[in-house]
Each structure stands twice: as structure tokens, then as C-alpha cells.
Amino acid sequence: MAADVIVVGGGPVGLMTAALLDAAEVRVEVYERNAEPSGQSRGATMHPRTLEVLTMLDAGEGMRISDVLMAQGKRVRQAHFATLRATLDYQDLDTPFPFVLMVPQWRTERALAEYLRTRAVPVHYGAEVTDVEQSADEVRIRAGRTRRTARYLVGADGAHSMVRKAAGIDFEGTVPTMVGFVADVQLAEPVPAAQHFWNHEAGHASVVPLTETTTRVFGVEVADTGLTADQVRRRQTEPLTLDELSRALKAICGTDFGMHSPSWLSKANNSSRHAACYRKGRVLLAGDAAHVHLPAGGQGLNVGLQDATNLAWKLAAEVHGWAPERLISGEADYDSERRPVAERLVASTLAQDALMHNFSSSGEALRDMFCGFIERRGELAAELSGWLSGLAVGYPGPEGAHPLVGTKAPDLALSAGTLLRALRPDRFLLLDFTGDASHAGLGSARVEVVNAQRPSGRSDPAWGAVRAALIRPDGHVAYATESGAGLVDAVAEWTAAVHWPVSAREL
Ligand SMILES: Cc1cc2nc3c(=O)[nH]c(=O)nc-3n(C[C@H](O)[C@H](O)[C@H](O)COP(=O)(O)OP(=O)(O)OC[C@H]3O[C@@H](n4cnc5c(N)ncnc54)[C@H](O)[C@@H]3O)c2cc1C
Incomplete structure (x- = not known):
């Protein structure tokens, strides 16, 4: 193959x-x-x-x-x-x-x-x-x-x-009901930071610096909302021109910022x-x-x-x-x-x-x-x-699981480097917070055991009491324990390990 x-x-x-x-x-x-x-x-x-x-x-x-x-x-x-x-x-x-x-x-x-x-x-x-x-x-x-x-x-x-x-x-x-404009242009009057304009007579427009020279402009005119799907299709086949964009910006923002040299002129709709x-x-x-x-x-x-x-x-x-x-x-x-x-x-x-x-x-x-x-x-x-x-996106754990299960682990300090740099798509990380390498015996080709420091400050306070945590290759918590209980089974269940040395089972 x-x-x-x-x-x-x-x-x-x-x-x-x-x-x-x-x-x-x-x-x-x-x-x-x-x-x-x-x-x-x-x-x-x-x-x-x-x-x-x-x-x-x-x-x-x-x-x-x-x-x-x-x-x-x-x-x-x-x-x-x-x-x-x-x-x-x-x-x-x-x-x-x-x-x-x-x-x-x-x-x-x-x-x-x-x-x-x-x-x-x-x-x-x-x-x-x-x-x-x-x-x-x-x-x-x-x-x-x-x-x-x-x-x-x-x-x-x-x-x-x-x-x-x-x-x-x-x-x-x-079905889509509107057609908006979107373009990358250069401005004679550059804006230092993103500006958003909205008024109920003309429409809305955002002007967002993208690179040193290019500015993203997007928005919609009131006349291009409340359309039927057919009207949207028709409107989207008409290419956006610089003149049309300039007119729309003047109506919505009061200026077109001296816009010129477009590198991209396009339209977008709101179909989901x-x-x-x-x-x-x-x-x-x-x-x-x-x-x-x-x-x-x-x-x-x-x-x-x-x-x-x-x-x-x-x-x-x-x-x-x-x-x-x-x-x-x-x-x-x-x-x-x-x-x-x-x-x-x-x-x-x-x-x-x-x-x-x-x-x-x-x-x-x-x-x-x-x-x-x-x-x-x-x-x-x-x-x-x-x-x-995207930081608060998590995956729900089973009933009764530790509250950290499914959440994204913070970028914890490890004995060498930090968590984000240690993640790899082919192995789990077992974070050992005991300070005495208590869980070292659980290491395998699919699990790297690393000594970790508990986070401080902005991280979830639940990390304060954790003794060990199994981190999935994508950085989410598979299992966390404050006593060590259940850790061996969790590692086995997530990594499908079939055999554990006796010393590891006793941890
Ligand atoms: C105007 C606009 C502004 C946006 N702004 C943002 C933003 O600021 N932030 C953001 O997160 N997202 C934004 N998005 C969305 C973002 O661009 C898309 O979500 C993103 O491109 C999706 O990536 P993708 O790889 O899934 O699909 P695509 O980027 O569409 O890539 C699909 C690829 O598949 C190829 N392909 C298609 N059919 C075949 C085939 N049969 N055989 C081989 N190749 C094929 C295509 O040529 C294409 O290269 C914006 C989208 C638009 C339209």
C-alpha cells in the first residue's frame, strides 16, 4: 500500500x-x-x-x-x-x-x-x-x-x-441571507489598530492592519442583508471592485482611508x-x-x-x-x-x-x-x-472524574523545558508532581514520565493538589489524581498497555 x-x-x-x-x-x-x-x-x-x-x-x-x-x-x-x-x-x-x-x-x-x-x-x-x-x-x-x-x-x-x-x-x-465584502488593500491613511464601524443606516465595516503594508477590510452594506438564497448567489457572482468597496466604506465609515492597490477583493456569505x-x-x-x-x-x-x-x-x-x-x-x-x-x-x-x-x-x-x-x-x-x-475548549470526562480531566493542560515547567514543547503526537506525558520520581515506573514507549512543577497564578487552582496527571498527545488531561489512586489503570486504559511491571502496579 x-x-x-x-x-x-x-x-x-x-x-x-x-x-x-x-x-x-x-x-x-x-x-x-x-x-x-x-x-x-x-x-x-x-x-x-x-x-x-x-x-x-x-x-x-x-x-x-x-x-x-x-x-x-x-x-x-x-x-x-x-x-x-x-x-x-x-x-x-x-x-x-x-x-x-x-x-x-x-x-x-x-x-x-x-x-x-x-x-x-x-x-x-x-x-x-x-x-x-x-x-x-x-x-x-x-x-x-x-x-x-x-x-x-x-x-x-x-x-x-x-x-x-x-x-x-x-x-x-x-441558507445564506447576506453578502459581505472582504479585501486586502493598502491605505494612504493607515490605521494603527483595528477599527470597527457600525451604523444602522449604512452597514458595518472593520479595518484591521494585517502586515506592515496591508490592511484587511471587511463588512457589509445594509442593502446586501435580508436577501433570498438566490439573490445571495447572484450577488456573489458579481466580482467586488475597488470602486464599490470605496463607496461602501465612505457610506459606513465616512472615509475610504485613501484605499488603493488591492491584493485581494472577495465576498463572503453567512451560510452555516x-x-x-x-x-x-x-x-x-x-x-x-x-x-x-x-x-x-x-x-x-x-x-x-x-x-x-x-x-x-x-x-x-x-x-x-x-x-x-x-x-x-x-x-x-x-x-x-x-x-x-x-x-x-x-x-x-x-x-x-x-x-x-x-x-x-x-x-x-x-x-x-x-x-x-x-x-x-x-x-x-x-x-x-x-x-x-480556544484555551477553554475541553472534552468532557466521565462522571466523577477529577475536574481537570478533559481540560487543556497549562504550559507547565518540567524538569527540562515546558509542557507545550514536550508534547508529541505519538506519546502521552505523565506529569509527576511528587518531586521524588514516584511514578517513573509507568514509563513506556507510549508514556514519557516527566517531573513537573505545579503552576501558580493564573492556572486553575485544582492543579495545586494534583500528585500526577496523564496528558494526552494533544495536551488535554486524560487523568489526574491527588492521591495516586487509579493512575496505573488509567495509563493502561488510555495507552492500551497490556503488561505492567509489578513495581509499577504497586504504586
Ligand atoms: C473571507 C474569509 C476570511 C476568513 N478569516 C479567517 C480568520 O481570520 N481566521 C480564521 O481562523 N479563519 C478565517 N477564515 C476561514 C479559513 O480561511 C478557513 O476556515 C480555512 O481556510 C479552512 O482550511 P481548510 O484547510 O479546512 O480548507 P481550505 O483552506 O479551503 O483548503 C482546502 C484545500 O483543498 C483543496 N481541494 C479541494 N478539493 C480538492 C480535491 N478534490 N482534490 C484535491 N484538493 C482539493 C483546495 O484547493 C484547498 O487548497 C476566513 C475565510 C474567509 C472566506
């Missing part, structure tokens, strides 16, 4: 999936329709949790992919929800990345493609996959004259996924769709192939890259033949953990849609009320920051 896994789609999610699978020693190949890597800047808002997961990938010379991107992006402390004027402040979040990184999507794709190139992972450009079939033992694809088989296939082929259609997976959702399941047999879906929504709050790319992170280690365990049932079709499988996240993603963007596109006095009042909630810096602001940043 040519490969263990074929990834269809060389966008950011496909490339990330391939990179993590390769890091877990899975033979993987990527097939991408475009002749060369994309030059599009679409997903330019990178949230903290995404930078955390990109830290797993070693870019060489002591750098991780997150380091590579940070050198190319612009850090912004604030994130927005529904382009409200009251913003969410990330600076107190418990992460090494307490900011949004503005970095054009093509740079993220280039960093991942470069990672794959240096590891000699085949990424076939100009290779459109036109057929996907599966049997009980394998998947088969056709791309031009090439036919390939593999044990599994990941469809990361975007919103119009042919993989999803070939697998017969439904993609239900809401979600795949009925993320796995059918040997075919799995990730990223936009599994969920699409209004591009609000910069979520799509981020959630997609985290899909890849959740999927890759489980699929690698399955390929290598040791995955316990819970990872393949049980309570911790990819579908069970990631579908609820995308359901919330769709709900969150629909809520933003309501806040952004209700151009009436009541819409204005709703926005003002939400601004007030956020400005109080209380629970609502914390909840929104936790969700948008």
Missing part, C-alpha cells in the same frame, strides 16, 4: 494533519488540486490555542512552527466578538501566547508545507482527487492518471468537499453548515470540509487546525494498531470530541451574525448591551475569551 493515510486537500488543515501524522511516524501523502501553494490571506487571525498546538511541530534550529509564524506576524492584545467596540483583552490568559497573531493564511500554509518538505512527506500539487472509494480494508483514490490506496483517508478539501460527498455525509445548515458525522468507515473529515460558517471572530482556520490536532494522534494510534476502542468509536473518539466544538462554533457565529447584521434600533440596542457586558470584564467576557482563544 502506498501510504497509511492519504490527505485530500493541501490547505492549512490538510497540511497540519499530515505534519502531525508524519511526526507520529505514519506514512502520509497529500493531494492538492491547486498547482502551487495558495497565496490567499483569508484566515489571518490566529488565536492563542492555535499557536500552542503549532508549538508541537519542530521547525529545526530550536524553532517551532509557532516561533516561525510569530516572526512573521503582528501581535494584537485584543480580540473582537461580533466587531463590537468593546474588545476582549487576552493579556491575562494563561498561555505563552496571550495575544492574537495577525498572519496571512498563506504564511501558515507555507510554514507547514516547508515542514513537510524538509521531512520528505509527499505533497502532490496539481492533483485533483476525483474519485474516492472504500472497502473494509482500504481506501482508493484517483487523481488524474494516478490511482492510490491507503488504509485511511482524511478529507481536508474545504467547504465543497468531494470527499464528504463521496462518503455520503450530509452537510445540513442554514455542519457535517452529520466526521467519520464514515475509513474516511474522516476535518476543517472546512466538516463545518462552514460566517467568517466572524476569525474562527474557521483555528478550529480546523485544532480538529487536525485532535484527529492526528488518534488516527496514528489506530494505524500503529494500539488505539483503545474509546479512541476509535468510543467516548473519546474524534467525532464525539470535535462535533460538539463545531456545533458551538456554528452557534457562536450565528449569534455574531445577529449582533452584526440586525441594522435597526433594536440591533443597535443589543450591541450596546453586549458592549456593556464585555466592558464589565466579568464572567461573560471571560467566557467569550476562553472560547475565542
